[in-house]
Amino acid sequence: MNPASLHPKKLFAAVLACGLLASVPAQAQFAKPQDAVKYRQSAFIVMAASFGRIGAMVQGKAPFDAKAALQNAEVVAFMSHLPWQAFGPGTDLPDSHAKPEIWKEMDKFKADANKLQEMTPKLVAAAKTGKLDEIKVVFGETAKTCKACHDAFREEL
Amino acid sequence: MNPASLHPKKLFAAVLACGLLASVPAQAQFAKPQDAVKYRQSAFIVMAASFGRIGAMVQGKAPFDAKAALQNAEVVAFMSHLPWQAFGPGTDLPDSHAKPEIWKEMDKFKADANKLQEMTPKLVAAAKTGKLDEIKVVFGETAKTCKACHDAFREEL
Numbered sequence: 162m163n164p165a166s167l168h169p170k171k172l173f174a175a176v177l178a179c180g181l182l183a184s185v186p187a188q189a190q191f192a193k194p195q196d197a198v199k200y201r202q203s204a205f206i207v208m209a210a211s212f213g214r215i216g217a218m219v220q221g222k223a224p225f226d227a228k229a230a231l232q233n234a235e236v237v238a239f240m241s242h243l244p245w246q247a248f249g250p251g252t253d254l255p256d257s258h259a260k261p262e263i264w265k266e267m268d269k270f271k272a273d274a275n276k277l278q279e280m281t282p283k284l285v286a287a288a289k290t291g292k293l294d295e296i297k298v299v300f301g302e303t304a305k306t307c308k309a310c311h312d313a314f315r316e317e318l
Numbered sequence: 319m320n321p322a323s324l325h326p327k328k329l330f331a332a333v334l335a336c337g338l339l340a341s342v343p344a345q346a347q348f349a350k351p352q353d354a355v356k357y358r359q360s361a362f363i364v365m366a367a368s369f370g371r372i373g374a375m376v377q378g379k380a381p382f383d384a385k386a387a388l389q390n391a392e393v394v395a396f397m398s399h400l401p402w403q404a405f406g407p408g409t410d411l412p413d414s415h416a417k418p419e420i421w422k423e424m425d426k427f428k429a430d431a432n433k434l435q436e437m438t439p440k441l442v443a444a445a446k447t448g449k450l451d452e453i454k455v456v457f458g459e460t461a462k463t464c465k466a467c468h469d470a471f472r473e474e475l
């Protein structure tokens with residue numbers, strides 16, 4: 162690596178290319194409430210896609226692939242830490258699926274998030290056994306944490 | 319955990335609550351090309367948010383926070399593996415920022431993705447030093463891999 166590559170103009174061009182300047186504030190995690198909404202929805206989409214792939218195996222709708230199950234469990238576990246930072250004050254925008262209860266009952270919301278985060282390493286551990294029956298049990302328990310939180314805090318639009 | 323929780327109806331309800339059934343096919347990774355587009359855009363949004371937070375530190379727009387830099391570098395490194403699976407055949411939808419060149423030059427596209435994936439562990443390693451100057455160098459090199467790929471394969475809409 163060549164420090165000359167760090168010429169401010171070049172760096173600026175590269176950063177601009179990454180589409181970052183619009184969405185990255187100097188002092189806050191998200192420049193605009195809309196950016197926070199987009200972020201948390203994106204994190205949920207990525208998490209749900211992987212969780213759903215495991216679900217398809219668990220439900221017999223896709224062939225069991227132990228390696229893919231583990232990879233997807235690892236994605237679920239990683240992603241389970243990301244969305245919550247984007248529910249800060251002022252991000253209770255309408256039409257975002259987020260019920261106002263999130264901000265009124267933030268302690269319960271965080272507790273629900275913690276329940277998911279406590280389950281996802283167990284999902285990884287179950288996937289590591291390579292046994293679909295074990296994955297099925299933990300998948301069901303993990304899905305219940307989704308449902309409990311959605312029932313309380315997610316609005317169907 | 320209680321295997322009784324796996325009653326198919328309950329499991330179905332929980333899985334439905336996670337919003338998965340619509341987006342998870344039995345045999346394919348994505349039920350619809352639109353789902354693939356949404357997935358890859360979501361993965362890029364999450365990656366860019368973390369990369370941008372490091373960028374704000376590197377550019378002096380946010381105070382340097384070594385712990386946050388490392389956490390964000392780890393997110394970038396993890397996310398750098400995810401979007402590419404969603405550029406499969408038939409996912410070349412219009413108005414998605416994806417140039418048709420992706421599918422015409424898939425080998426080059428994959429090579430560009432690999433370059434990013436080779437850089438992101440270096441970004442983590444740099445962040446682990448806790449030295450902003452080291453992060454700055456690797457950040458610049460990583461940003462260049464964004465830019466090179468975007469120049470070739472990303473359409474501004």
